[in-house]
Amino acid sequence: MTESALYDLLSERQVPVAPYKSFGFKEKPSVDFFPVALKIESPKVVHKSEFGAVKLNITSNEQLAAAKEEIIKNVESRGVKLDDSDRFIATKMLRGEELYFGMVNDAVFGKTILFGKGGVLLELYKDVSYISLEADRAEIERAIRSAKISKLLDNFRGLGFSIDIAIDFAEKIQNFIKTNPTVSEMDLNPVLLTDDGLVAVDARVLFEDKGARTTRRKRHDFFDNKKVAVIGASSDPSKVGYAIAKNALSFKGEAYFVNAKGGELFGKTLYKSVPDLPSDVDTAVISIPAKFILQTIEELARKNVKNVLVISAGFKEVGDLDGEQKLIDLVNKYNLNMIGPNCLGYYKGDGDLNLTFGSNNVLCGDIAVVSQSGAVLAALMDKAFQNKIGFSHIVSVGNMADLDFGDLVEMLNNEPSCKSISLYVEGMNDGRAFLAAARKSKKPIYIFKTGKSEESKAAAFSHTGNLSGNYKMFKKLLESAGCTLLNNIEALIFRPPLSAVKNALIVTNAGGPASILTDYIVKRGKHIYKLTEDNIKALDAILPFNWPRANPVDIIGDAMSDRYEKTLEIVQDFEGVDLIYVVVTPQFMTDGDKIAELLLKKWNKPVIPIMVGGHDLQKGIDLLRANGILSFDTLKAATDLL
Amino acid sequence: MTESALYDLLSERQVPVAPYKSFGFKEKPSVDFFPVALKIESPKVVHKSEFGAVKLNITSNEQLAAAKEEIIKNVESRGVKLDDSDRFIATKMLRGEELYFGMVNDAVFGKTILFGKGGVLLELYKDVSYISLEADRAEIERAIRSAKISKLLDNFRGLGFSIDIAIDFAEKIQNFIKTNPTVSEMDLNPVLLTDDGLVAVDARVLFEDKGARTTRRKRHDFFDNKKVAVIGASSDPSKVGYAIAKNALSFKGEAYFVNAKGGELFGKTLYKSVPDLPSDVDTAVISIPAKFILQTIEELARKNVKNVLVISAGFKEVGDLDGEQKLIDLVNKYNLNMIGPNCLGYYKGDGDLNLTFGSNNVLCGDIAVVSQSGAVLAALMDKAFQNKIGFSHIVSVGNMADLDFGDLVEMLNNEPSCKSISLYVEGMNDGRAFLAAARKSKKPIYIFKTGKSEESKAAAFSHTGNLSGNYKMFKKLLESAGCTLLNNIEALIFRPPLSAVKNALIVTNAGGPASILTDYIVKRGKHIYKLTEDNIKALDAILPFNWPRANPVDIIGDAMSDRYEKTLEIVQDFEGVDLIYVVVTPQFMTDGDKIAELLLKKWNKPVIPIMVGGHDLQKGIDLLRANGILSFDTLKAATDLL
Numbered sequence A, B: 001m002t003e004s005a006l007y008d009l010l011s012e013r014q015v016p017v018a019p020y021k022s023f024g025f026k027e028k029p030s031v032d033f034f035p036v037a038l039k040i041e042s043p044k045v046v047h048k049s050e051f052g053a054v055k056l057n058i059t060s061n062e063q064l065a066a067a068k069e070e071i072i073k074n075v076e077s078r079g080v081k082l083d084d085s086d087r088f089i090a091t092k093m094l095r096g097e098e099l100y101f102g103m104v105n106d107a108v109f110g111k112t113i114l115f116g117k118g119g120v121l122l123e124l125y126k127d128v129s130y131i132s133l134e135a136d137r138a139e140i141e142r143a144i145r146s147a148k149i150s151k152l153l154d155n156f157r158g159l160g161f162s163i164d165i166a167i168d169f170a171e172k173i174q175n176f177i178k179t180n181p182t183v184s185e186m187d188l189n190p191v192l193l194t195d196d197g198l199v200a201v202d203a204r205v206l207f208e209d210k211g212a213r214t215t216r217r218k219r220h221d222f223f224d225n226k227k228v229a230v231i232g233a234s235s236d237p238s239k240v241g242y243a244i245a246k247n248a249l250s251f252k253g254e255a256y257f258v259n260a261k262g263g264e265l266f267g268k269t270l271y272k273s274v275p276d277l278p279s280d281v282d283t284a285v286i287s288i289p290a291k292f293i294l295q296t297i298e299e300l301a302r303k304n305v306k307n308v309l310v311i312s313a314g315f316k317e318v319g320d321l322d323g324e325q326k327l328i329d330l331v332n333k334y335n336l337n338m339i340g341p342n343c344l345g346y347y348k349g350d351g352d353l354n355l356t357f358g359s360n361n362v363l364c365g366d367i368a369v370v371s372q373s374g375a376v377l378a379a380l381m382d383k384a385f386q387n388k389i390g391f392s393h394i395v396s397v398g399n400m401a402d403l404d405f406g407d408l409v410e411m412l413n414n415e416p417s418c419k420s421i422s423l424y425v426e427g428m429n430d431g432r433a434f435l436a437a438a439r440k441s442k443k444p445i446y447i448f449k450t451g452k453s454e455e456s457k458a459a460a461f462s463h464t465g466n467l468s469g470n471y472k473m474f475k476k477l478l479e480s481a482g483c484t485l486l487n488n489i490e491a492l493i494f495r496p497p498l499s500a501v502k503n504a505l506i507v508t509n510a511g512g513p514a515s516i517l518t519d520y521i522v523k524r525g526k527h528i529y530k531l532t533e534d535n536i537k538a539l540d541a542i543l544p545f546n547w548p549r550a551n552p553v554d555i556i557g558d559a560m561s562d563r564y565e566k567t568l569e570i571v572q573d574f575e576g577v578d579l580i581y582v583v584v585t586p587q588f589m590t591d592g593d594k595i596a597e598l599l600l601k602k603w604n605k606p607v608i609p610i611m612v613g614g615h616d617l618q619k620g621i622d623l624l625r626a627n628g629i630l631s632f633d634t635l636k637a638a639t640d641l642l
Helices: A003-012 A061-077 A121-125 A137-145 A148-153 A164-179 A240-248 A290-302 A321-333 A374-386 A405-412 A431-440 A454-464 A471-480 A491-498 A511-523 A533-540 A561-571 A592-599 A615-626 A635-640 B003-012 B061-077 B121-125 B137-145 B148-153 B164-179 B240-248 B290-302 B321-333 B374-386 B405-412 B431-440 B454-464 B471-480 B491-498 B511-523 B533-540 B561-571 B592-599 B618-626 B635-640
Strands: A020-024 A036-041 A054-058 A087-092 A097-106 A110-117 A128-132 A183-194 A197-200 A204-207 A227-231 A254-258 A268-271 A283-286 A307-310 A337-339 A345-348 A353-356 A363-371 A390-396 A420-425 A445-449 A503-508 A579-584 A607-611 B020-024 B036-041 B054-058 B087-092 B097-106 B110-117 B128-132 B183-194 B197-200 B204-207 B227-231 B254-258 B268-271 B283-286 B307-310 B337-339 B345-348 B353-356 B363-371 B390-396 B420-425 B445-449 B503-508 B579-584 B607-611
Touching: A003 A020, A003 A036, A003 A087, A036 A061, A054 A061, A061 A087, A097 A148, A097 A164, A110 A121, A110 A148, A110 A164, A121 B148, A128 A137, A128 A471, A137 A148, A137 A164, A137 A471, A148 A164, A148 B121, A164 A183, A164 A197, A227 A240, A227 A353, A240 A254, A240 A353, A283 A290, A290 A307, A290 A321, A321 A337, A363 A374, A363 A405, A363 A491, A374 A390, A374 A420, A374 A491, A374 B511, A405 A420, A405 A431, A420 A491, A431 A471, A445 A471, A445 A491, A503 A511, A503 A561, A511 A579, A511 A635, A511 B374, A533 A561, A561 A579, A561 A592, A579 A592, A592 A607, A592 A615, A607 A615, A607 A635, A635 B635, B003 B020, B003 B036, B003 B087, B036 B061, B054 B061, B061 B087, B097 B148, B097 B164, B110 B121, B110 B148, B110 B164, B128 B137, B128 B471, B137 B148, B137 B164, B137 B471, B148 B164, B164 B183, B164 B197, B227 B240, B227 B353, B240 B254, B240 B353, B283 B290, B290 B307, B290 B321, B321 B337, B363 B374, B363 B405, B363 B491, B374 B390, B374 B420, B374 B491, B405 B420, B405 B431, B420 B491, B431 B471, B445 B471, B445 B491, B503 B511, B503 B561, B511 B579, B511 B635, B533 B561, B561 B579, B561 B592, B579 B592, B592 B607, B592 B618, B607 B618, B607 B635
Parallel strands: A227 A254, A227 A283, A254 A268, A283 A307, A307 A337, A363 A390, A363 A420, A420 A445, A503 A579, A579 A607, B227 B254, B227 B283, B254 B268, B283 B307, B307 B337, B363 B390, B363 B420, B420 B445, B503 B579, B579 B607
Antiparallel strands: A020 A087, A036 A054, A036 A087, A097 A110, A097 A183, A110 A128, A183 A197, A183 A204, A345 A353, A345 A390, B020 B087, B036 B054, B036 B087, B097 B110, B097 B183, B110 B128, B183 B197, B183 B204, B345 B353, B345 B390
């Protein structure tokens, strides 16, 4: 497509382009906008500049005519014969900051618009943001603001521009792409920020005919269970099927066990086959060798089972793509919900339903966790139990051959026991469906994503076989859709109480570590609470004369537990403080054990102890851990959760 | 100073400026370079554009004359009366990418040149680097390359520019500033990158007469000690003077104790006063009330003591700036080296000299540590002892009233036992002297700096009273001078063995955590070793068929200690691997205790265990810690040290 045809197409959808006019080979060029640039439009001339086929700064129609003749001479002198099929385009030369709009067709998110700093600096600063085709104006604005260059549009230094002009432009691009479905790639670079608004002055578009996306199936609820069955329940304690059956015993509904050998397990009948099972089983958890699974699922479907949870490995992750596809086709055929294969299982606090082969050390709570790695999930569950954190739902998605993150977020939104949703993501199948679910979610969504670097993409690929996209794109699209991306895996479970922290107060017996801690807190986007006159007066009454009268509240190196206690009694009531860090360093008089005892108490604000320095404070650290107090021995880890 | 006078001055020092010509009020303007801009040069017109006193895009001398008349009309119509003292300047209008050169006079580093992306984006992207006035071409190049925009100069996309033109320009600015010592601030924004090289097209310079800097004293060696004296040695175990005296007993030279009460301590005479001391004492460590210190130092100076170490607090840090100044004047008067006041003391491994009141749990080694916080130092020493890391020197500088980081780096360079220098810095007194010492240093310098954020600057200020500069400037200047800035305080002591790591290998029983770990390693600028065909063949012989044949080496979830052992036996000999992370997650069969036992062995490569998940692997973690094995229970902490 020629540049002028492309401009026609863009103009049709109200995408503003620089004034332009196209001329035939023999036509006399004439325009009423100056200065202009004149270029040849011919498939025979690819490198226009090198062929002398671009003329700039033309200020009159006489110059324009002369420029056309000169271009013809230049091109023909290089051995290219021009004819009536060749044309010329004159475009008005504008001045303004160079911005960028573009579109990519991403494997995970589909067609996605890019916005950022344009020109040669696009590649250098990579200051871009990502805009979903489905984003509304508010989401477009959040997206645009995530590129630094957007500040230029926000009346930067009184330049007088408004961010609305970029939102308008993005909406026009959305419309252009939706109404031209064969557009598969696009670069408007630069789009100039002129006194008259944004204007595209160069365009490159790629067209490609692609089949339509398959639409998603309508799902029934995966989490609604009255009867469950364990297929492959085993009496051998070294078998996974034993652990699942044991965990399933706590279920408040009915749990049935199936094993071809028959007999009894934990005082319950072992049904010899699926057809023997009672009717109306909602969910079957399957832990049998991979080769028997297809047949078993057929039998389950015929018994009207709605959900299957395939624990067994032996599919995509060991290279059997064919086997996994058969599994997908089967659950599609019978409209089943499937979790797995190759997963740890699923837990629902409400009803005490534990269909995992992991530890039964799980507390009921209000956080839902969905994880694409069983090992990461096991570590999180372990950490949670240690810190008395409970879950409403735990789902190990394994190979994620059927239900994916978007489905689960939708379903978790219908679960009253779930208050927030935490996801450990390696890769997504359908990013667009996930964005749609995230936009509608009434519950906050926290995400830790791995596969950020090229090298770990390789690691993730060999692991679950899912393709990880570009992390920056993932992060920005999801943030614009309302999700929170985390930097630390443990923040997935510690998150909810700490997410609201705005202002922190530090009580310390040393200035240096408090200064380091302050840096880390600020780096996380949080603030150091500023003491009021009254705060200072209250602390003056109990602290040595040389305390610095500022937060961090340095209670001086000779502080012992009594001074920590008096200080905490006062600062716990400071209005505006959301979190108190208590820093203890081993100094000459420090009674670390007694300070730790003190920190076991219930205070009016969340208090996070940091015992800096391993050896001398080990007893105190151990005491805190043994009592399930969230505490740290390094400053960095203590703030990674913010 | 008018723009044209400024251009004259810059041109005199060969700083390239756009062609310009200055005209008197009644003079007929005429130039031979077009297009030009014409501006008024008059102190009566500050906001030139608003007064219509700037005319752009002038392409002939007729237009130039008309523009001059128009400017006069515009200005006078606004009520300003012009006369013969007013002038005009015509400057050639050039095109090119907008860069920036400037100069600030920093409180810590003195006059320092800035280079970066210019124009309106200077403020937006803050993409700048810092160039010391004393930097040679190699250091200038390192500095310039730390700004992203420098890539444009490196033949970016075949633009054909070379970084040398920016180095040349910076050298000319160095020369300009050195030969115009009253220049106190400067902005060349923009400096255009044209086809003819870099050209300043706008300049703003501030002049100020400032007194010369005081020159530094010549120092004798602080670390050369045969005789030391403890002033304030005490027999009361709750006193700091007791701890110091006890630690001093291990010294291989002579240690004398002074206490006004006389008597004996640890079988040694307690001298009643300084004049009673034997002669030729090199260093006196002082731990007596602040009010007696000045007199004591006078007495010590008269006994030809060379170095004093003032442990006592009660000076600047409690607000007594006057007292601290008297101390400084006194050590200047007698040409003494002073460390402190308000410090923890000093340790030198060679000779077993421990003049601190900290723990005597210190091992002799080859790392020198200098710290501006006693508490941070105590925590580091504790951690080091736990991990069997030794020190050649430990210096707690306290208020740093005399000897500062630059002096100590110079002196440590003369100490054969010191192989690397680690500094914990809150603020520096003389940044320029430090840069000079760093440039000359034959030993690697590692720095962790706090006071990075505005809020922690306040914290550091209230702590030691030292001014913290701009962190970015600090980091970039020091890096250009050859130092390494660290992101984690503990890397100061773990640094030397890990600093050489280029390629890491991961052995894991789970893919997810290995993927997270890979992200962290790559983020630290390190690489994931790529397995060779031979490596894969060797591992194929002992690993299950479905291991992913890539690094991270996932030895599959059912791995027990025997498989970890066989794997380590093989990978420890892979050429090109500098470090092995062993990730253990609690899976169904994982025998964490036995794996920990295995990791106590001596391997051919450094092996760092990461036991992910607290509760189930706690025994293993405890075993590793008890044996002084550097190990971690979170993935993040394990890579913060790289």
